[in-house]
Amino acid sequence: MKQNIGVIRFGGIALILSGILFLAQYLFLLPMPSPPLTDAELMAWLREWRFNLSMADELLFFATLLLIPSIVAVYRLLVKVEPVKASLGCGLLAVVIPVHLFLVIILGRLVYPVYDLELPPDIYKLVLSIYYGGMHSAALILGAAAIVLCFVVRKSVMGKPVAYLGLVAGILELVSSYSWLIGTALMVVCQLVFSAWLVLLGLRMLGRSKEALGS
Numbered sequence: 245m246k247q248n249i250g251v252i253r254f255g256g257i258a259l260i261l262s263g264i265l266f267l268a269q270y271l272f273l274l275p276m277p278s279p280p281l282t283d284a285e286l287m288a289w290l291r292e293w294r295f296n297l298s299m300a301d302e303l304l305f306f307a308t309l310l311l312i313p314s315i316v317a318v319y320r321l322l323v324k325v326e327p328v329k330a331s332l333g334c335g336l337l338a339v340v341i342p343v344h345l346f347l348v349i350i351l352g353r354l355v356y357p358v359y360d361l362e363l364p365p366d367i368y369k370l371v372l373s374i375y376y377g378g379m380h381s382a383a384l385i386l387g388a389a390a391i392v393l394c395f396v397v398r399k400s401v402m403g404k405p406v407a408y409l410g411l412v413a414g415i416l417e418l419v420s421s422y423s424w425l426i427g428t429a430l431m432v433v434c435q436l437v438f439s440a441w442l443v444l445l446g447l448r449m450l451g452r453s454k455e456a457l458g459s
Contacts, residue, residue, distance in 0.1 A: 248320060255317020256449030258310040263442030265307035270435040272300040274428070279372050283365035290368065294355050301351040308344040311337060317449060322396045329396045336389035340382050347378045376423075383421035390414030390441065402448040406441075413441035 276293050280286050290297075315337050322330035353363075353371055363371075394410035397403075419426060420434035 251313075252317045252321060253450055255313045255315075255320075256446040258312075259314035259317070259446030259449065260443050262307045262310035262314060263439040263446065265303050265310065266442070267435060267439035269300045269303035269307060270439075272296045272303065274432065278424075279369075286365050286368060290354060297351060298355040301348055301355065304344060304351070305348045308341055308348070311341055314446070318393070318445075321402070321449065322393070322400055325400045326396045329392055333389050333393035333396065336385050336392065340385050340389070343378060343382045343385070347375055347382070350375045350378065380421045380423075383417050386438070387414045387417035387421065390417060390438070397445070402445065406444055406448050409437070409441045409444060413438040 273296065276296055277289075280289050315334050318337075319330060319334040322334075350371055354368065354375075390410050391414035394407040394414060397410055398407035416434040417438050420431055420438075423431055426434075
């Protein structure tokens with residue numbers, strides 16, 4: 245039992261940190277305008293925003309790794325409530341991990357030199373299109389995971405407020421996947437709410453770990 249409580253608490257802490265890092269990662273990308281279309285402007289854009297891209301890349305890496313213990317802890321807490329939905333929700337979260345790690349490699353190729361190999365503008369455009377397409381897919385998966393998990397969280401000891409926030413966060417995450425169609429203000433709200441849900445869920449995991457395991 246003590247070992248299980250330790251796993252839950254560690255997962256809760258990891259989830260809190262992950263939520264904070266995901267928000268920080270987005271804040272580095274927030275001031276960046278859309279990539280320009282012409283070759284010369286694109287290369288200048290990459291040079292101008294190299295620091296923001298590199299910081300977003302590093303933060304995405306650590307935020308994603310912190311999801312691993314978080315998913316294990318969430319699954320242990322929720323599997324006894326509704327096994328099918330808990331498995332589906334946690335499975336969707338797990339799918340995001342390799343997607344994000346692949347995007348870390350893609351984003352890193354924009355800012356980190358590899359044996360001093362220089363890429364032509366057309367290749368950079370391909371890399372950027374893969375990155376934005378991958379983020380679109382990841383946001384859709386995260387939104388679906390949050391929506392599924394909120395129905396299980398609602399019946400758990402973590403409480404209905406966390407579940408309701410998870411439902412809102414999931415819907416907004418689905419909306420944020422279409423970043424080119426919505427304004428910056430709405431994107432900020434989407435990312436803020438989703439990160440707040442991760443942090444709140446982690447806090448509730450810390451506070452209710454013993455109760456959730458039936459002690």
